[in-house]
Amino acid sequence: QIQLVQSGPELKKPGESLKISCKASGYTFTDYAMQWVKQAPGKGLQYMGWINTQTGKPTYADDFKERFVFSLETSASTAYLQINNLKNEDTATYFCAPTGNWFAYWGQGTLVTVSS
Amino acid sequence: DIQMTQSPSFLSASVGERVTLSCKASQNINKYLDWYQQKLGEAPKLLIYNTNNLHTGIPSRFSGSGSGTDYTLTISSLQPEDVATYFCLQRNSWPRTFGGGTKLELK
Numbered sequence: 001q002i003q004l005v006q007s008g009p010e011l012k013k014p015g016e017s018l019k020i021s022c023k024a025s026g027y028t029f030t031d032y033a034m035q036w037v038k039q040a041p042g043k044g045l046q047y048m049g050w051i052n053t054q055t056g057k058p059t060y061a062d063d064f065k066e067r068f069v070f071s072l073e074t075s076a077s078t079a080y081l082q083i084n085n086l087k088n089e090d091t092a093t094y095f096c097a098p099t100g101n102w103f104a105y106w107g108q109g110t111l112v113t114v115s116s
Numbered sequence: 117d118i119q120m121t122q123s124p125s126f127l128s129a130s131v132g133e134r135v136t137l138s139c140k141a142s143q144n145i146n147k148y149l150d151w152y153q154q155k156l157g158e159a160p161k162l163l164i165y166n167t168n169n170l171h172t173g174i175p176s177r178f179s180g181s182g183s184g185t186d187y188t189l190t191i192s193s194l195q196p197e198d199v200a201t202y203f204c205l206q207r208n209s210w211p212r213t214f215g216g217g218t219k220l221e222l223k
Contacts, residue, residue, distance in 0.1 A: 035212075037160075045152075045160065045203055045214040061211040062117075095159055101207065102150045104171065106159035 002026040004096055004107035011113045012086050020110045022079045022096035029077040030054045032098035036070060036081050039109075040092045050099075051079060086114045118142050118206050122215035128223045135191040137218045139204035144184050148208040151180055151189045154217075155200045163202075164189065196222060 007021040022034065036048040049060040051070040058070035069082040083090055093109040119142040129135050139149065147167040152160040162171045164180035167187060177192045191198055199222055204215040 044217045045154075045205075047205075047212040047214060049211070059210075102162055102165035102171075103152070103160070103205065104162050104165075106161075109159055 002098070002105045004098065004105060006094075006096060006107040006110045009111040009113070011115070013116055014086055014088060014114055016086050017082065017084045018086065018112065019080050019082045020094055020112070022081070022107050024077045024079070024098060027098070029074060032100055034070070034072075034079040035097045035099050035103065037095045037097060037103075038064075038092045039095065040089075043092075048081075048094075053079070053098075083112070086112075088114050090114050117211060118145060118209055118213050120204055120206055120213050120215035122202075122204060122218050124218060125216065126219045126221075128221050129194050130223045131194055131196060133194045135194050135198075135220065137189040137202055137220075139182075139187045139189070139215050141185045141187070141206055141208075145206045145208035147183060148206060149180075149182065149187045150205045150207065151178075152203045152205065153198075153200045154203065160203060194220075194222075 003025045005023045010018050030053045033050045035050045038046040048064045051058040067084045071080045091114045093111050095109045096107040097103045121140045123138045149167050151164040153163050154160040163174050163178050168180045179190050181188050201217045201219045203217045
């Protein structure tokens with residue numbers, strides 16, 4: 001069965017960087033693009049963008065073009081989300097989701113807390 | 117970007133009641149509309165894809181309909197386990213956009 005296991009919660013200070021991992025199993029990693037979704041505490045879902053797992057090309061939604069980096073380690077069936085120069089408003093749970101079309105599978109989410 | 121507006125934001129209903137949630141797009145999304153259920157502390161769960169297709173394992177009390185800009189998720193007989201927040205997502209164009217959610221609770 002398809003499973004997505006994300007790395008654990010992070011507590012960071014403003015200005016620091018972090019890298020979240022999303023390890024996939026149960027399917028061929030390059031068969032599906034990997035999407036990323038942000039959910040601030042008590043808020044709705046915000047689409048961040050996706051990375052083509054065959055070419056490694058990332059595509060970012062407008063709000064995530066500056067400090068966010070999607071990457072892959074295909075040999076390990078793992079996708080990464082890096083956030084640079086963290087800001088308080090980056091405090092959120094971040095989800096990965098492999099998709100052909102609809103978002104049928106999701107990681108469990110990684111809680112990122114940014115606080116001085 | 118396509119804006120997705122869900123209504124109501126909050127809904128209180130009784131067990132067994134028929135519940136209807138709405139999602140309105142700012143432009144035609146050609147039925148590329150999915151519904152997700154999110155319980156507290158969990159990842160979202162796909163319920164319905166492409167407007168009216170029930171995802172595997174989802175109870176038949178959930179159904180979807182709509183076209184153009186207006187879409188609906190219906191729960192035919194509300195159950196206690198349906199307490200959650202429901203989100204719609206449009207996949208007609210990029211970037212994908214979610215609705216703000218409807219929080220459903222038991223009366």
